[in-house]
Amino acid sequence: MATKPELLASASSLDELRRFAEAGADAFVIGESRYGVRLPGDFPVEQIAEAVAFAKPRGIRIYAALNNVLDNDTVRTLPGYMKQIVDAGVDAIVFGDPAVLMTARTEAAGVPLHWNAEMTSTNYATAEYWGRRGATRFITARELNMEQVLETKAQSSLEIQVQVHGLTNIYHSKRPLVRNYVDHQSEGAKEQSSQLPGNGVPQGTIEEGLYLMEAERPNERYPIYEDANGTHIMSADDLCMIENLHELMEAGIDSFRIETLLKSAEYNETVIRAYRAAIDAYAADPDGYRFNESWLEAIQALQDPNRELSYGFFYKEQVY
Amino acid sequence: MATKTKPLFTGKRHRLDRPELLAPAGNLEKLKFAVHYGADAVYIGGQHYGLRSNADNFTFEEMKEGVEFADRYGAKVFVATNIYAHNEDLAGLEDYLHGLEKAGIAAIIAADPIIMETAQRVAPKLEVHVSTQQSTMNWQAVQFWKDEGMPRVVLAREASLEEIAEIKANVDVEIEAFIHGAMCSSYSGRCVLSNHFTDRDSNRGGCCQSCRWKYDLYEDDIQVYGMDEDQFTMGSKDLCMLENVPDLIEVGVDSFKIEGRMKSLHYVATVVHAYRRAIDSYMADPDNYELKEEWLHDIQKAANRPLNTGFFYDTPGAEDHIYGPEDKAAPYDFAGVVLSYDESTGLAVIQQRNNFKPGQEVEFFGPNGTAFKQVVGDIADEAGDKLDAARHPLQPIVMRTEQPVQPMDMMRKRIRP
Numbered sequence A: 001m002a003t004k005p006e007l008l009a010s011a012s013s014l015d016e017l018r019r020f021a022e023a024g025a026d027a028f029v030i031g032e033s034r035y036g037v038r039l040p041g042d043f044p045v046e047q048i049a050e051a052v053a054f055a056k057p058r059g060i061r062i063y064a065a066l067n068n069v070l071d072n073d074t075v076r077t078l079p080g081y082m083k084q085i086v087d088a089g090v091d092a093i094v095f096g097d098p099a100v101l102m103t104a105r106t107e108a109a110g111v112p113l114h115w116n117a118e119m120t121s122t123n124y125a126t127a128e129y130w131g132r133r134g135a136t137r138f139i140t141a142r143e144l145n146m147e148q149v150l151e152t153k154a155q156s157s158l159e160i161q162v163q164v165h166g167l168t169n170i171y172h173s174k175r176p177l178v179r180n181y182v183d184h185q186s187e188g189a190k191e192q193s194s195q196l197p198g199n200g201v202p203q204g205t206i207e208e209g210l211y212l213m214e215a216e217r218p219n220e221r222y223p224i225y226e227d228a229n230g231t232h233i234m235s236a237d238d239l240c241m242i243e244n245l246h247e248l249m250e251a252g253i254d255s256f257r258i259e260t261l262l263k264s265a266e267y268n269e270t271v272i273r274a275y276r277a278a279i280d281a282y283a284a285d286p287d288g289y290r291f292n293e294s295w296l297e298a299i300q301a302l303q304d305p306n307r308e309l310s311y312g313f314f315y316k317e318q319v320y
Numbered sequence B: 001m002a003t004k005t006k007p008l009f010t011g012k013r014h015r016l017d018r019p020e021l022l023a024p025a026g027n028l029e030k031l032k033f034a035v036h037y038g039a040d041a042v043y044i045g046g047q048h049y050g051l052r053s054n055a056d057n058f059t060f061e062e063m064k065e066g067v068e069f070a071d072r073y074g075a076k077v078f079v080a081t082n083i084y085a086h087n088e089d090l091a092g093l094e095d096y097l098h099g100l101e102k103a104g105i106a107a108i109i110a111a112d113p114i115i116m117e118t119a120q121r122v123a124p125k126l127e128v129h130v131s132t133q134q135s136t137m138n139w140q141a142v143q144f145w146k147d148e149g150m151p152r153v154v155l156a157r158e159a160s161l162e163e164i165a166e167i168k169a170n171v172d173v174e175i176e177a178f179i180h181g182a183m184c185s186s187y188s189g190r191c192v193l194s195n196h197f198t199d200r201d202s203n204r205g206g207c208c209q210s211c212r213w214k215y216d217l218y219e220d221d222i223q224v225y226g227m228d229e230d231q232f233t234m235g236s237k238d239l240c241m242l243e244n245v246p247d248l249i250e251v252g253v254d255s256f257k258i259e260g261r262m263k264s265l266h267y268v269a270t271v272v273h274a275y276r277r278a279i280d281s282y283m284a285d286p287d288n289y290e291l292k293e294e295w296l297h298d299i300q301k302a303a304n305r306p307l308n309t310g311f312f313y314d315t316p317g318a319e320d321h322i323y324g325p326e327d328k329a330a331p332y333d334f335a336g337v338v339l340s341y342d343e344s345t346g347l348a349v350i351q352q353r354n355n356f357k358p359g360q361e362v363e364f365f366g367p368n369g370t371a372f373k374q375v376v377g378d379i380a381d382e383a384g385d386k387l388d389a390a391r392h393p394l395q396p397i398v399m400r401t402e403q404p405v406q407p408m409d410m411m412r413k414r415i416r417p
């Protein structure tokens, strides 16, 4: 038996969290949009405590998302918030901004810190840098390829977390870009009405399911939404590493992240089940492990036909 | 442009520090002109680790020459080493940082902490400035970098003047802010559009400006606005804080940074010249400071995008983006550089930088007061042969100027009304 990597998901509510736990997720990252970024739902502190109460006896871990780009006002509230989530019993704090690291030294001593700066977490030496300052886990940028991910695991003393499924954020602005665009269209002399039923205008919320298309890439739909943290544009394809998960398991990657954002609960549940099955099969017998086509087929059956399943950047070469 | 005239901070004024004017220099010539036109410091790119992959990037030899030139003006040279490195980029980093130190570079601007830490270890004479690519927005993160030994933090472009004031009140560290030029509309470093669209890594210099492309916005298979309407874009207007120099000085911004290592010589000289005059004039007599229209007009002569004040006063709205056609050509074009001037004859030798010919309206400007318009009269080559037009790049052209000029003064020509 090999040690099992963790299967990490996010959830939009306590109900969903229970459902995904049932499907096989054994860790969750949850939080509030003031401190965390691109969460599928908000968990106020009391609900974080409830999630912990549900998770602990089942051996499931709850991580608090504090990976936003923080402003002065939010930093002022950080010590109080951190104390509360530590009291709630979270198993780790996910951070990107050094202010969180500073505050954790006094308010969350001993709580593991996961460093996640998304697209700027790109090399193991920087992971070690944050490790020397207290981080225990490094979440690799999704733009790295397999070779870079494996080298990072080999070279770093930190736990390594890798996203294996779902969409990824490709652009984050503090500007309300959808509202600005709508304002532009309805301004002044030209006053354009939208082509939506009843001439309604989009607000940019995550529920609206807005997406962007670009003339040269007619088959690619880039989801876009706005929230208190600005505008987020997401990838047109969904990462799916189930066929090649053994490469990552062989290397001993510590945590596999499934991004549940912008997907139905049913879809996410199916995805979690599939990865659970793969992880369990590998752990039971690494040498005899075989990828089972039915795992992928179950995902494909629910996959949005407008969104391709892809290997992301795992097998790509990029130039610069 | 959107003008915000209401003073942000009123009341008793404390002693004001003179800010540094920091200009981009895409090559050695631009470095010399930026310094000559009044930059207190310039930032450049070397052969590696910078976000502008460009044939013009400085070699160590060129850096040395640049540093020597800047020294004569008491100006400093910084090098941008602002990529987020991948594993394979790390080999060679120590040698490179060593080389910068030996070339006399005053500081590096770094985003990746491993580059910062390596510089502190192997090249202790280099100051390390935390790049805007870190998207630092709050005083505690600034405090973190100070504790790590960084004397300066370049703030995120999303920080407002009020937020900057609060950061300055809480942490005693140099604060640098972008005050002019093109802007990422994303948080710096938090955009990988280019990686997705073209397999080019934005955070290692491969950005292909995808935020300025045009997109169609859809909801449920319905295009929200029709084919004939302006398309969606993330593209932002350019930043210009020339009208707000007093606010920036009063909140305590230590370094005013101009964007544009890819911009032309004419652009850099023009923008530096405008801010130099505004800063000097304010520092000389803050109470009676008045913005001069001509500084703004000068900026407009080199601007190729509409301008705004970014996040300094409020969150950008619809009017701060460029829907519809993107760039407009600047109304003036660089025509020549003064090489020498003979007072006895009133003739100047001007190195051609763009075609010009007799009868055209031109304008001379320079850091030591040169500022006049004239119509080009007869022109000749250095042998004295009369020319109907100055057609050859870099050719020395002899012409009469209506007022005395100095070497490194520039001549621009009007290309559209």
Ligand code: SF4
Residues within 6 Å of the ligand: B183, B184, B185, B186, B191, B192, B193, B194, B202, B207, B208, B209, B210, B211, B212
């Ligand atoms: S595409 Fe635009 S926002 Fe993105 S890195 Fe390039 S300039 Fe910045």
